Amino acid sequence: MVERISAFDRRAGGVAVAAWSVVLLVLVSFGLTVATVQAGARTDQETAAARTVVRDAREVQAVLLDAETGQRGYLITQDRSFLEPYATADARLAQALASLEAASDQLGGVHPGLLEVLARVKLDHLETAVELTKRGRADDAATLVASGAGRRVMDDVRDEAARVIADAAQIADAGATRSVRLRALATTTGALSVLSVLALVVLLLRHQTRLEREQAAAELEAREAVGRLERLSTQDALTGLMLRRPAEEELARALARSRRDGTGLAVVLCDVDRFTELNSRLGSGGGDAVLVAAVQALTAMTGAADLLARAGPDEILLVVEPVASVADAEQIARRVAQAVELDVEVDGQTVATSASVGLVVVGLGVDPPGPAPGVPATTAQVLSAADEATNGAKQAGGRRVHLFDPATDVVRGAHYRIVGELRQALEDPAAGGLWVAYQPLVDLVDDQVFAFEALVRWEHPDRGPLPPGQFVPHVEASELIVGLDRHVLRTATHQVAHWNADRRRRGLPPLRVSVNCAPRTLADPGLVSTVKDALAESGLAPTSLVLEITESAVVQATRVVADRLATLVDLGVTIALDDFGTGYSSLSYLTHLPIGMIKIDRSLVQDLGSSAADEAVVSAISSLARRLGQVVLAEGVEDQTQLDRAMALGCRFAQGYHLGRPAPARELALVAVPLAVPHVRAG
Known part of the structure; x- marks a missing residue:
């Protein structure tokens, strides 16, 4: 098909060249036609102007001759009736000269200035003789006329008028010649255009x-290409397995069959142990090699009717139907765990692999009929249950199978319900009740709000508003936290970019927005791209974004994560260490990681003013941060005493209920974009 397309392209290229040549010729013809029309119009204007010049030049002569005739009659007879042509000569001459000058300007090459001067001299000469006669000095007047000066001036007027008329005629003739040539060229080009169009x-x-001869073959190959593209959209490029979205559709159909036929269904989620560590130690190529080896082993043990899909970066989903008993399902899960216990060669190194396997059994009496707490019913709930079972296997040390059983594990069932419902809410955050609250962060030096922390809130469709403590820990324990963090990041960057646009118009400095980044999100290879996309889509400056990471994430930070943080800092993003002082990390991380802000945990802030030990710790942290070029923010400030002590101990920034509670964006419009500079410390 590539060869056929190439041949078609070559022919199409030749046709395109011919077509463009014809278009160019038509455009040239059109341009010449327009030029011809314009030249014709110009010629008409020049002809009309030339006629006006001839008429006005002759009118000048006629006026002077009429005035001279009247003057001679008056000189001879002393009859004033002869002065009538003379009396109107001045006005007629002015009108003729004005018209002559305007027509000459249109022609551009005619200069009637000398004719005007001579005509005025002649008229003045006539006027002198008339005035002498009126004063009784007829003899002097006769002597003046007899001198021949007036006749000589009149001869000069005739000669100059003839020159003006000749110049005008020459310009008009040149324009007519030019117009004729353009018409001939336009006619020739037009004929060539017609012939070229016919050839085209x-x-x-x-x-x-x-094209018609090749169309059938081309359409066939196009359909085959579309088929290949459809397969690419449903298959993972690395492993060849089905991707998660089409796998969810297949699982939904399998669940429907299980309910219809009353048969058992086994959903197995295989999570490769230490996959992030493998990627950090061996690079992404090492992790890919391990995953491909695991897929090959699982493909060899599964049947043609089983569903095998890539559910995540390090997760493989297996759906087997039907299964006769829970024991059979557990046997399948154990075979999966055994199959991925491999020794994989990666760049000359032997890597031993294992997996944490979660098992969910649907039907067979494991899920009682009717709605019940923790019972998997929908596709999202089944997948969340499988994810929870996998987490249970990991928490038990990995390299094992964990069966999800809501009947005996109420806590895990509650977690599963929350995660399943939140998964559905993330598909449509607005309809699912997810929204973002913003809490002010205050600069204690100038007493102004300089940033907001974005905090997720959930207005559950059935249970109403849920406190963050009832759902955030659950989602942080699942892969959903990556999607939730991404949603909050995009929402917050758009909101603060909007506020900053309003602040810029008021001459106010830009706000910053602080967004939490969970450990799973920090370990996500797509984090940098997600941040770049959010900044590009919202228009928010990178320097206005702060990403908050926890001390527990710092403890788990690998070289890859450290490089990821450095890349974000290079973009202009600030990294803040949240909840600092809770005892999880070493101070060495403050020097090894690109931390720009330290947020002191509320547990150290709540007793400021009453605990000398806590004040000493806060003072030491502030002093160390200043030496490292980091700024310090006190969290959880709830009264004026805590605020004053935090500032005295070196905290530049603060947040807490004393300074402002988290609220929807619409309630913070005047705080974010004040009409006048506010004083925020009033609480």
Whole structure:
């Protein structure tokens, strides 16, 4: 098909060249036609102006001759009736000269200035003789006329008028000649354009004939290409397995069959142990090699009717139907765990692999009929249950199988319900009740709000508003936290970018927004791309974004994660260490990781003013941060005493209920974009 397309492209290229040549020729013809029309119009204007010049030049002579005739009659007879042509000569001459000058300007090459001067001299000469006669000095007047000066001036007027008329005629003739030439060229080009269009039509008809001959084969190969693209959209490029979205659709159909037929269904989720560590130690190529080896082993043990899919970066989903008993399902899960216990060669190293396997059994009396707490019913709930079972296997040390059983594990069932419902809510956050609250962060030096922390809130469709403590820990224990953090990041960057646009118009400095980044999100290879996309889509400056990581995430930080943080800092993003002082990390991380802000945990802030030990710790942290070029923020400030002591101990920034509670964006409009500079410490 590539060869056929190439041949078609070559022919199409030739047709395109011919078509563009014809278009160019038509454009040239059109341009010449327009030029011809314009030249014709210009010629008409020049002809009309030339006629006006001839008429006005002759009118100047006629006016002077009429005035001279009247003057001679008056000089001879002393009859004033002869002065009538003379009396109107001045006005007639002015009108003729004005018209002559305007027409000459249109022609551009005619200069009637000398004619005007001579005409005025002649008229003045006539006027002198008339005035002498009126004063009784007829003899002097006769002597003046007899001197011949007036006749000589009149001869000069005739000569200059003839020159002006000749110049005008020459310009008009040149314009007419130019117009004729352009018409001839336009006619020739037009004829060539017609011939070229006819040739192009013939060429297109021949090309159409060839195209029709190839169309059937091309359509067949196009359908095959579409089929390949459809397979690519449903298959993982690395492993060849089905991707998660189409796998969810297949699982939904399997669940429907299980309910309809009353048969058992085994959902097995295999999570490769220490996959993040493998990627950090061996690079992404090492992790890919391990995953491919695991898929090959699982493919060899599964049947043709079983569903095998890649559910996540390090997760493989297996759905087997039907199963006769829970024991059979557990046997399948154990075989999965055994199959991925491999020795994989990666760049000359032997890597031993294992997996944490979660098992969910649907039907067979494991899930009682009717709605019950913790019972998997929908596709999302089954997958969440499988994820929870996998986490149970990991928490038990990995390399084992964990059966999800809501009947005996109420806590895990509650977790499963929350995660399943939250998974559905993330598909449509607005309808699912997810929204973002913003808590002010205050600069204690100038007493102004300089940032907001974005905090997720959930207005559950059935149970109403849920406190963060009832759902955040559950989602942080699942892969959903990555999607939830991404949602909060995008929402918050858009909101603060909108506020900053309003602040910029008021001449106020930009706000910053602080967004939490859970350990799983921090370990996500797509974190940097997610941040870049959020900044690009919202228009928020990277320097206005702060990502908060926890001390527990710092403890788990690998070299890859440290490099990821450095990349974000290079973009202009600030990294803040949240809940500092809870005892999980070493101070060495403050020097090894690109931390720009330290947020002192509320447990150290709540007793400021009454606990000398806590004040000593806060003072030491502030002093160390200053030496490392980091800023310090006190969290959980709830009264003025805590605020004053935090500031005295070196905390530049603070947040807490004393300074502002988390609220929806619409309630913080005047805080984010004040009409006047507010004083925020009033509580």
